[in-house]
Each structure stands twice: as structure tokens, then as C-alpha cells.
Amino acid sequence: MSGQPGSDPVTCDVVVVGGGPAGVAGALTAARRGLRVVLLDSGARLGGQYFRHPAVAVRPGTAGFDRFVRQARALDRQARVLLRHQVWAVSRDDDLVVHCLAPGGGAVTVRCRGLLIATGAHDRALPFPGWDLPGVLTAGGAQALLKGDGVVAGRRIVVAGTGPFLLPVGAGLAGAGARVLGVFEAGGGLGLARHPLPALARAGEAAGYALALARHRVPYRTRRAVVAAHGERELEAVTVARLDRDWNVLATRRIACDTLAVGYGFVPQIDLGVQLGCDTRADVDGSPVLAVDGAQRTSVEGVWAAGEPTGVGGWRLAELEGRIAGLAIAAHAAPDAPAAGRVTEALIRRRGRLRAFGRALQEAYPVRPGWRGWLRDDTLVCRCEEVPLGRIREALRLGATDARSVKLLARPGMGWCQGRVCGYAVARLAGEPPGPPRRPVVQPVSLGTLAEPPHPLSWKDLP
Amino acid sequence: MSDAFQITVDGRPVPVTRGQTIGAALHAAGVRSWRTTRLGGRPRGLFCGIGICFDCLVSVNGRPPERACLLDARPGDEVTTS
Numbered sequence: 001m002s003g004q005p006g007s008d009p010v011t012c013d014v015v016v017v018g019g020g021p022a023g024v025a026g027a028l029t030a031a032r033r034g035l036r037v038v039l040l041d042s043g044a045r046l047g048g049q050y051f052r053h054p055a056v057a058v059r060p061g062t063a064g065f066d067r068f069v070r071q072a073r074a075l076d077r078q079a080r081v082l083l084r085h086q087v088w089a090v091s092r093d094d095d096l097v098v099h100c101l102a103p104g105g106g107a108v109t110v111r112c113r114g115l116l117i118a119t120g121a122h123d124r125a126l127p128f129p130g131w132d133l134p135g136v137l138t139a140g141g142a143q144a145l146l147k148g149d150g151v152v153a154g155r156r157i158v159v160a161g162t163g164p165f166l167l168p169v170g171a172g173l174a175g176a177g178a179r180v181l182g183v184f185e186a187g188g189g190l191g192l193a194r195h196p197l198p199a200l201a202r203a204g205e206a207a208g209y210a211l212a213l214a215r216h217r218v219p220y221r222t223r224r225a226v227v228a229a230h231g232e233r234e235l236e237a238v239t240v241a242r243l244d245r246d247w248n249v250l251a252t253r254r255i256a257c258d259t260l261a262v263g264y265g266f267v268p269q270i271d272l273g274v275q276l277g278c279d280t281r282a283d284v285d286g287s288p289v290l291a292v293d294g295a296q297r298t299s300v301e302g303v304w305a306a307g308e309p310t311g312v313g314g315w316r317l318a319e320l321e322g323r324i325a326g327l328a329i330a331a332h333a334a335p336d337a338p339a340a341g342r343v344t345e346a347l348i349r350r351r352g353r354l355r356a357f358g359r360a361l362q363e364a365y366p367v368r369p370g371w372r373g374w375l376r377d378d379t380l381v382c383r384c385e386e387v388p389l390g391r392i393r394e395a396l397r398l399g400a401t402d403a404r405s406v407k408l409l410a411r412p413g414m415g416w417c418q419g420r421v422c423g424y425a426v427a428r429l430a431g432e433p434p435g436p437p438r439r440p441v442v443q444p445v446s447l448g449t450l451a452e453p454p455h456p457l458s459w460k461d462l463p
Numbered sequence: 464m465s466d467a468f469q470i471t472v473d474g475r476p477v478p479v480t481r482g483q484t485i486g487a488a489l490h491a492a493g494v495r496s497w498r499t500t501r502l503g504g505r506p507r508g509l510f511c512g513i514g515i516c517f518d519c520l521v522s523v524n525g526r527p528p529e530r531a532c533l534l535d536a537r538p539g540d541e542v543t544t545s
């Protein structure tokens with residue numbers, strides 16, 4: 001720790017970006033070993049996606065929640081937790097400099113020697129006719145409303161997409177009183193039999209959700225997808241199709257509903273790592289993720305990553321990776337410290353098992369190419385810039401050969417969300433896997449904010 | 464702050480439980496869209512729910528647009544839709 005007590009800028013040992021399972025575990029582990037830790041999260045409460053909870057005291061049924069609350073309380077005492085802080089960039093001089101927007105829009109910078117990227121993931125969306133009608137939500141969005149705000153997304157709800165996440169979403173909505181008209185899994189269902197070891201450990205969880213669905217008489221159907229949404233100003237009905245194994249439509253029927261929760265897996269948020277030049281690798285599904293070594297270290301000195309940004313694997317893996325990163329960062333900061341509290345073989349083995357399980361799940365629920373056939377020429381692919389498929393096809397006809405040139409010609413992904421929502425679809429339509437996202441500014445910053453000198457975090461801001 | 468209060472949407476009251484976002488409160492009250500797109504005039508409300516998609520931009524108390532799904536509702540907030 002350098003800098004003088006008072007209001008001089010301070011260089012802390014670690015900044016953790018993200019207060020989900022990975023970030024909280026990493027921050028607490030490092031703080032417990034004496035490091036000065038600052039954790040930043042854009043949300044109003046710690047928890048990230050999995051441990052999201054309402055402000056008014058209730059105990060959600062989330063597995064592991066009580067332990068998480070204890071960790072979060074301990075973290076509050078041992079580190080500086082800055083909520084409602086959106087990190088928009090990380091740069092480097094002698095230190096790493098984390099740039100964020102404080103509530104109210106003021107700019108704050110935090111200097112640090114070590115950075116832990118624990119920014120999680122967001123839902124992967126696929127376009128289809130009508131997917132931009134109000135009432136169509138991502139599966140994670142519906143889950144976030146329920147977990148964080150206590151709001152049931154609708155009365156008559158269809159859940160669709162692919163992946164094991166559809167089960168808790170359907171079960172949660174049905175349990176909260178919604179009429180869930182069906183959970184439509186586009187894939188062939190759990191192909192986990194080939195991975196007996198991890199499957200056994202977690203089959204209980206899936207079985208629990210399946211049981212909950214059955215109790216509420218919610219049909220779970222595989223090889224089915226919502227291929228169109230209908231309505232005048234809001235969602236009124238969806239077309240559910242029976243699919244072949246490549247997701248081409250075999251037959252359709254219409255279901256009246258007011259809400260659709262749809263998601264095709266998750267996209268890791270790696271833009272801060274890409275800004276810093278961290279190496280990426282292709283995950284099982286082709287998505288770029290941050291490459292890390294056994295100690296969760298990226299290719300860039302002083303930068304670690306944990307949780308979904310290193311590959312989608314669920315909250316248990318995220319928490320464990322966070323813990324390993326915290327231990328590794330502490331060992332790096334004090335290489336002569338006692339070996340107790342180092343990354344152990346047991347932790348590494350457990351991480352290996354959880355990663356194998358994560359990979360097996362991703363292999364069991366791939367996105368198949370037939371979804372492209374669900375789109376019409378006038379179907380929006382980019383919701384922000386309102387770019388329909390026809391314009392993307394035109395760009396390809398004009399000679400665009402990759403996602404980048406499609407973007408330059410037809411402008412998908414050039415709007416507010418910077419291609420987070422349509423990036424996967426645009427890349428696949430251009431015939432390539434999605435590339436690492438290049439976003440010099442991760443969160444929108446006003447010119448007024450940029451013009452003002454940022455407030456550097458100083459000694460008196462720390463515990 | 465009490466656990467239940469109100470905000471208004473174009474002058475109409477909408478109930479809020481403390482800690483709810485503006486987006487969640489509007490959605491729960493059946494207000495599912497609060498802006499239209501620039502080109503096609505398409506209605507937009509919540510989509511991703513976690514600050515990724517920017518569909519839910521909203522103007523509160525006359526401020527420039529912010530993401531409704533990230534913004535905590537405060538007693539007396541005035542939301543204007545376009």
C-alpha cells in the first residue's frame with residue numbers, strides 16, 4: 001500500500017470488479033490475508049446474478065445464500081465495497097487504473113496493483129420475428145426481476161431457449177404464482193449420461209426443479225422453440241415449433257401468453273480484459289473467454305479473472321475460482337508469507353471437477369444453426385440500430401466477408417448496447433464464431449463526465 | 464424510507480416496494496413499454512433486466528435517459544414516457 005494518509009490518491013492492493021459469487025469470494029479471501037481490497041459493482045447490492053436478492057429482508061430459497069450473506073457482511077468490514085459504481089475502463093501507467101462512474105454520474109478512479117475481473121455473464125439472445133415486443137424478456141431478466149425485485153414477470157408465461165437454466169426459471173415463475181404454459185428446450189435434453197461423475201453430483205438439483213415443474217403441471221418439452229412472437233404493441237402470443245436436431249422447423253402451433261422468458265445460454269463479459277490485452281481462448285461453444293492459468297492469472301501481469309469470464313460454469317465454480325484467485329493474489333503480493341492459505345491441491349481438484357461439469361453441460365446444450373431459418377428479411381437482428389436481417393444479407397451480398405465488415409456496412413452492433421445483444425447472431429450470420437469484444441468504453445460515459453477531473457480514491461475513502 | 468411508496472408515470476401513480484428498480488415497478492404495474500425507437504417507433508421496455516441491452520432507457524425527474532432496470536425507484540420520482 002502506498003500514498004499518505006489523507007486525501008492523496010491511494011494505490012490499493014487489489015480492485016475486484018464484480019460482486020457476484022466469484023468477486024465476493026475473491027475479495028474476501030484477499031482481504032482476510034491482509035490485502036487492501038476495493039470491490040466495485042454496478043448493482044445496488046452484492047450478490048451478482050445468482051445471489052441476487054431484494055432490499056427488504058426476506059430469505060430467498062437460493063442454495064448457499066446464508067453463507068453468502070455471512071461472506072458479504074465480513075467483506076463489508078474488511079474491504080471497501082463500492083456499490084452502484086460502473087466500471088467503464090481500465091488503463092495502466094505504473095499502476096492499473098480503474099475508471100468508474102459513481103452514483104449520480106461523477107467519475108471516480110481507483111489505482112491498484114492487482115485487478116480481479118469477476119464481471120460474470122449475460123444472457124445469450126437469438127433473434128426471431130417479434131423478439132423485440134415488450135413482454136419478451138431474457139430468461140435471466142425474468143429471473144432477475146423475481147430474485148431482485150420480487151416481481152413475477154407476467155401472468156401467462158412461456159419459457160424457452162436452451163440450457164439447464166430454463167429449469168430454475170420455469171420452476172421459480174411457477175412457484176411465484178405465474179401460469180407457466182411450458183418450458184421449451186430447443187436441444188435434445190440432458191445428454192449427460194456420458195459424464196456420469198459430475199452428472200450424479202448435480203442431477204439432484206435438476207431433478208428438484210423437474211419435480212417442481214411437475215407439481216405445477218408445467219410441461220417440459222425438448223426439441224421445441226419459440227420461433228415467432230406476436231402482438232400489436234405488446235406480446236399476445238408465440239409460435240412454438242417442433243424442431244429437428246439442427247433446429248429446423250418441423251411443425252408449429254400458437255400459444256396465447258403475455259410474457260416470454262427466452263435464453264440460449266450465457267455470454268461471458270470479458271471486455272475489461274480485452275481492453276488490457278489479456279489473451280482469450282474459445283470456450284466449448286466458440287465464445288471468447290479470458291485465458292487463465294492454474295492460479296486464475298491472465299496473460300497480463302497483475303490481472304486475474306474468475307467466474308463466468310473464464311468460461312461459463314455456474315455459481316459454484318465461480319465462487320471457487322474467486323477463492324483461488326484471492327489466494328493467488330495474496331501469495332503474489334507477499335511471496336514470503338507462510339504457505340498456509342495457499343492454493344491447495346484439493347481446491348484445484350475440485351475446480352477441475354466443476355469445470356468438467358460445466359463443459360459437459362455446454363456440450364449437451366449447443367446452439368444449432370437452424371435458428372437462422374426462423375428469421376425473415378424484416379426481422380430485426382440489431383434492436384438498437386433497428387437493422388433487419390435483409391440489410392445484413394445485403395451487406396454479405398456486397399462483399400462483406402466477416403462480422404466486422406457487416407458491421408461497417410449495415411451497422412448492427414453500433415448502438416447503445418455495443419453489440420452485446422446481437423453480437424452472437426451477427427457473427428454467426430457472417431459465418432464466424434463471435435470474436436473478442438472491442439469496447440474502449442464499457443459503460444456509457446457522458447462528455448460532461450469525461451471533461452471533469454475524476455475523483456481519485458484516497459486513504460480516507462478506505463476502511 | 465418506508466417499505467412501500469409511490470412514483471408517477473406520466474402523472475399516474477405506480478406503487479413501489481423499497482429497493483425495486485424503476486423498470487421493475489413499471490413492469491409490475493403493467494406498464495410494459497415507456498419509449499419508442501428512433502426509426503421504426505417500436506415500443507421498448509425491459510428485455511435483459513440487468514443493464515446490458517439499453518432497451519429500457521427512461522427519463523426520471525427530467526434527467527437524461529438512464530437504464531430503468533438499474534435505477535432504484537425513490538419516493539416521488541416522476542417518470543415521463545415518450
Ligand SMILES: Cc1cc2nc3c(=O)[nH]c(=O)nc-3n(C[C@H](O)[C@@H](O)[C@H](O)COP(=O)(O)OP(=O)(O)OC[C@H]3O[C@@H](n4cnc5c(N)ncnc54)[C@H](O)[C@@H]3O)c2cc1C
Nearest residue numbers: 018020021022042048049050087119120140307308314315
Ligand atoms: C440475468 C442472469 C440471471 C442469472 N440467474 C441465475 C440463477 O438464478 N441461478 C443460477 O444458477 N445461475 C444464474 N445465472 C448464471 C450466472 O452466470 C451464475 O452462474 C453466477 O451468478 C455467476 O457468478 P459470477 O460471480 O461469475 O458473476 P455474476 O454473478 O454475474 O456477478 C458479476 C457482477 O459483476 C458486475 N459487473 C459486471 N460488469 C461490471 C462493470 N463494468 N462495472 C461494475 N460492475 C460490473 C455485475 O453487476 C454483477 O454483479 C444468471 C445469469 C444472468 C445473466
Ligand code: FES
Nearest residue numbers: 512514516517532
Ligand atoms: S432491460 Fe436491458 S438494460 Fe435495462
